[in-house]
Amino acid sequence: MRQRFGDVMTMLEGILLTIVTAATPLLFAAIGELVAERSGVLNLGVEGMMAVGAVCGFAAASTTGNPLIGVLAAIIAGMLAASLFGIVALFFVANQNATGVALTLFGLGLSGLIGDSFVGTPGIPIPKVDIPVFSDLPVVGRLIFGEDPFVYAAVVLAIATWWFLFKTRGGLIVRAVGDNAASAHALGFSVLRTRFLAVLFGGACAGLGGAYLSLVYTPQWTQAMTAGRGWIALALVVFASWLPGRLVAGALLFGAVSILQLHAQAIGIGIPSQFLSMLPYIVTVIALVVISRNRALLSVNTPACLGRPFVADT
Amino acid sequence: METKSAGRRTRPESGALIQAIGISKLFGSFKANDAVDLTIRPGEIHALLGENGAGKSTLVKILYGSLQPSAGEIRWKGQSVRIPSPSAARKLGIGMVFQHFSLFDALTVTENIALALADRSNRAALAREIEKVSLEYGLPLNPSSRIVDLSVGERQRVEIVRCLLQNPELLIMDEPTSVLTPQEADDLFQTLDRLTARGCAVLYISHRLEEVKQICHHATILRLGKVVAECDPQQETASKLASLMVGADVHVLSADTPPPTSAKTRLSVRNLSLPEPHPFAVALHDISLDIQAGEIVGIAGIAGNGQGEFFDALSGERPAIRPETVTIDGKPAGKLGVTARRRLGAAFVPEERIGHGAVPRLRLSDNVLLTRHATGDQLLRVGVIDFSGMKTLADRIGRSFDVRKSAVDPEAGSLSGGNLQKFIVGREIDRQPSVLVVSQPTWGVDAGAAAVIRQALIDLARSGSAVLIISQDLDEIFEIADRVAVISRGYLSEPVPARSLSREQIGLMMAGLGEGKSMAQKETAHAHRA
Numbered sequence: 001m002r003q004r005f006g007d008v009m010t011m012l013e014g015i016l017l018t019i020v021t022a023a024t025p026l027l028f029a030a031i032g033e034l035v036a037e038r039s040g041v042l043n044l045g046v047e048g049m050m051a052v053g054a055v056c057g058f059a060a061a062s063t064t065g066n067p068l069i070g071v072l073a074a075i076i077a078g079m080l081a082a083s084l085f086g087i088v089a090l091f092f093v094a095n096q097n098a099t100g101v102a103l104t105l106f107g108l109g110l111s112g113l114i115g116d117s118f119v120g121t122p123g124i125p126i127p128k129v130d131i132p133v134f135s136d137l138p139v140v141g142r143l144i145f146g147e148d149p150f151v152y153a154a155v156v157l158a159i160a161t162w163w164f165l166f167k168t169r170g171g172l173i174v175r176a177v178g179d180n181a182a183s184a185h186a187l188g189f190s191v192l193r194t195r196f197l198a199v200l201f202g203g204a205c206a207g208l209g210g211a212y213l214s215l216v217y218t219p220q221w222t223q224a225m226t227a228g229r230g231w232i233a234l235a236l237v238v239f240a241s242w243l244p245g246r247l248v249a250g251a252l253l254f255g256a257v258s259i260l261q262l263h264a265q266a267i268g269i270g271i272p273s274q275f276l277s278m279l280p281y282i283v284t285v286i287a288l289v290v291i292s293r294n295r296a297l298l299s300v301n302t303p304a305c306l307g308r309p310f311v312a313d314t
Numbered sequence: 315m316e317t318k319s320a321g322r323r324t325r326p327e328s329g330a331l332i333q334a335i336g337i338s339k340l341f342g343s344f345k346a347n348d349a350v351d352l353t354i355r356p357g358e359i360h361a362l363l364g365e366n367g368a369g370k371s372t373l374v375k376i377l378y379g380s381l382q383p384s385a386g387e388i389r390w391k392g393q394s395v396r397i398p399s400p401s402a403a404r405k406l407g408i409g410m411v412f413q414h415f416s417l418f419d420a421l422t423v424t425e426n427i428a429l430a431l432a433d434r435s436n437r438a439a440l441a442r443e444i445e446k447v448s449l450e451y452g453l454p455l456n457p458s459s460r461i462v463d464l465s466v467g468e469r470q471r472v473e474i475v476r477c478l479l480q481n482p483e484l485l486i487m488d489e490p491t492s493v494l495t496p497q498e499a500d501d502l503f504q505t506l507d508r509l510t511a512r513g514c515a516v517l518y519i520s521h522r523l524e525e526v527k528q529i530c531h532h533a534t535i536l537r538l539g540k541v542v543a544e545c546d547p548q549q550e551t552a553s554k555l556a557s558l559m560v561g562a563d564v565h566v567l568s569a570d571t572p573p574p575t576s577a578k579t580r581l582s583v584r585n586l587s588l589p590e591p592h593p594f595a596v597a598l599h600d601i602s603l604d605i606q607a608g609e610i611v612g613i614a615g616i617a618g619n620g621q622g623e624f625f626d627a628l629s630g631e632r633p634a635i636r637p638e639t640v641t642i643d644g645k646p647a648g649k650l651g652v653t654a655r656r657r658l659g660a661a662f663v664p665e666e667r668i669g670h671g672a673v674p675r676l677r678l679s680d681n682v683l684l685t686r687h688a689t690g691d692q693l694l695r696v697g698v699i700d701f702s703g704m705k706t707l708a709d710r711i712g713r714s715f716d717v718r719k720s721a722v723d724p725e726a727g728s729l730s731g732g733n734l735q736k737f738i739v740g741r742e743i744d745r746q747p748s749v750l751v752v753s754q755p756t757w758g759v760d761a762g763a764a765a766v767i768r769q770a771l772i773d774l775a776r777s778g779s780a781v782l783i784i785s786q787d788l789d790e791i792f793e794i795a796d797r798v799a800v801i802s803r804g805y806l807s808e809p810v811p812a813r814s815l816s817r818e819q820i821g822l823m824m825a826g827l828g829e830g831k832s833m834a835q836k837e838t839a840h841a842h843r844a
Contacts, residue, residue, distance in 0.1 A: 169428070169432070169435070172421070172425055172428060172429060173429065175418070175420070175421065175425075176418045176421065176425075176429050179418040179419060179420045179421060180416070180417070180418050180419065182416075183416035183417065183418060184418075184429075186380060186400065186412065186416045187400060187401075187416060187429060187430055188399050188400040188401040189429075295592060299462070300420060300460070300462070301420070302420075303420075304419060304420065
């Protein structure tokens with residue numbers, strides 16, 4: 001009896017741990033996109049930036065043997081990809097949707113090219129944090145005290161982003177630019193510079209999310225390993241109604257759905273595995289429909305200038 | 315409106331606070347400002363008058379640093395200065411309250427103000443400061459409200475308080491009363507008096523001449539980018555000021571023929587109730603209204619009290635549940651759409667010119683087709699468009715309504731606001747509709763164009779049509795409406811003859827009196843105190 005109970009607890013712990021790791025890359029990418037969207041820029045290139053981050057992070061880590069350099073390379077690669085978007089969509093006022101989709105296609109293609117010679121190369125393991133005694137606590141021990149450093153970084157990043165957006169002057173300016181670019185300009189703020197910085201931050205976070213996939217989640221490089229996570233991150237931002245706190249909850253929810261469907265497949269319930277694999281995406285659609293019905297909530301937090309280009313008159 | 319501040323105002327005798335000398339601004343080859351001189355003294359309310367396009371906004375933007383002059387000099391307290399940006403202007407002591415508020419809807423009052431004040435890092439302290447200043451100047455505000463939940467008058471208070479916290483020596487106000495009820499305007503004038511009493515100067519941009527005569531010490535009048543006159547507005551008649559602005563005598567409206575009595579009812583609304591289509595809209599409550607042939611009925615009200623919803627119900631953009639809710643010329647039309655209602659002889663001019671009244675990227679002739687395709691003008695024959703017929707119509711409308719355009723048949727979006735408004739009102743009047751519903755007929759239109767439009771509405775009514783105007787401009791309603799009703803939170807008051815009402819009575823009705831809400835009574839008490 002006691003033995004059975006222990007088994008269940010171990011399995012539960014395992015599921016919870018994998019949920020957290022599945023949520024982490026989503027959280028990274030979504031936090032970055034949240035800041036970009038708060039400034040009024042809709043960057044649909046998250047998937048592409050994640051792919052570029054994943055491949056560059058993996059390439060740098062396996063070439064140098066230092067995972068930290070891999071992480072830095074992923075962040076820089078994500079920012080470079082984002083700057084491409086920023087220059088075209090902000091300074092040359094190209095259509096943001098088209099530019100974002102183009103960035104996704106470009107990023108996926110480029111990552112395949114760069115990653116070609118790294119397919120099959122073993123990854124560099126990143127040690128988990130291990131706080132003695134605490135991490136041995138049942139169930140919550142490893143969940144809270146024994147995760148890999150990225151998990152903590154993602155949570156800290158979410159809290160820091162909330163603090164920045166709602167407690168600092170810089171965050172206030174970002175929200176103001178996203179709410180009413182013309183007024184922000186009239187007050188003397190540089191709309192394009194604010195937006196460009198927000199887009200760069202979005203790129204850095206997406207790159208980091210990509211690096212998590214190729215360095216930690218499945219420590220190897222495979223073509224198109226982002227598997228639509230960039231798109232889910234985009235949906236998560238809407239789901240969270242542009243609030244970082246809800247983003248954490250949303251990322252965990254989506255992580256849970258994508259892990260639980262794996263377990264459901266393993267148990268062998270009588271639903272074809274293809275349908276179960278669809279589940280995270282179906283949940284995305286349903287979540288968007290449900291959230292979009294709550295207009296009062298959306299009206300307060302949706303950046304009013306989202307996706308609208310800004311050109312200053314001189 | 316003609317209360318307490320009736321006393322004669324004298325311009326303070328003192329040196330200049332700010333001087334603009336020979337300011338010119340070129341946009342391409344167009345001279346928006348041409349050697350403009352302007353001198354403002356401390357403690358005066360200085361009016362800047364001019365029609366749309368006279369160069370007022372350009373001059374003001376130069377003074378506030380958002381535009382750089384092509385030539386000329388600005389002196390601040392005798393010192394020559396450059397004002398490279400709005401923040402530089404604010405540092406000098408120049409504050410500005412914009413016509414279209416530069417506020418952020420999703421942010422709170424405190425956050426909005428914090429954005430303009432880089433030196434206030436503690437938001438709790440700033441909120442206390444806002445409360446203090448707002449009480450001091452009679453501008454009650456709750457610092458933690460979101461802008462989106464505030465009325466237009468309250469939003470303006472936010473703008474003013476934001477300026478006041480920077481201790482300005484010059485406050486620029488662009489059309490401040492165009493969005494206010496008469497009571498709110500009176501409150502604003504009191505605030506301005508308190509400000510000038512402390513030595514602050516106000517540059518007051520308006521084309522409401524009565525109000526300029528009432529509160530301003532001095533006026534500078536611009537026309538086509540040049541200063542055409544400087545005067546003491548209290549000494550001049552309103553028509554003299556208007557003719558200086560326009561450069562010709564403004565056409566005086568004639569509504570000599572009284573509206574016919576016991577004529578037949580052309581437009582009838584019976585117990586119209588509609589739920590709000592979305593949470594930010596207003597529900598309509600049991601609205602009934604009859605309009606006779608030959609009369610103009612005006613609907614007054616503060617923006618966002620159901621005017622848009624009422625217009626949509628009349629035009630058929632939102633059909634009613636029962637056919638007899640709306641009757642046009644005796645025929646039930648409640649369930650009909652816009653085109654079917656047009657076929658019954660009705661015509662509609664919505665509030666937004668661009669996007670609702672006209673398609674900006676289409677030529678004027680194409681825009682004619684959009685509302686006239688099913689009204690017996692033979693513009694469509696078996697589904698084929700008669701292009702020359704369309705052009706003839708567009709031409710005729712252009713000529714009879716004096717639409718000034720750069721080409722024979724330009725895109726609608728290339729016309730100035732006033733000219734496009736003349737065109738879309740003209741397009742409907744041209745077909746001599748038996749019922750015409752117009753929302754904000756002269757919104758943002760200068761005095762000359764407004765006179766043309768208003769005269770055309772009067773003429774149409776006197777020729778036997780029923781005309782309904784929905785307007786926020788009380789002057790306009792008093793000028794042309796025979797009967798007036800007030801819409802407030804989706805309720806429509808009983809229409810009464812315009813001559814039997816004072817502005818104050820209407821103002822109180824606009825503020826919601828008569829609905830028995832405690833909020834409304836509070837506002838009333840406040841207004842009486844003022």
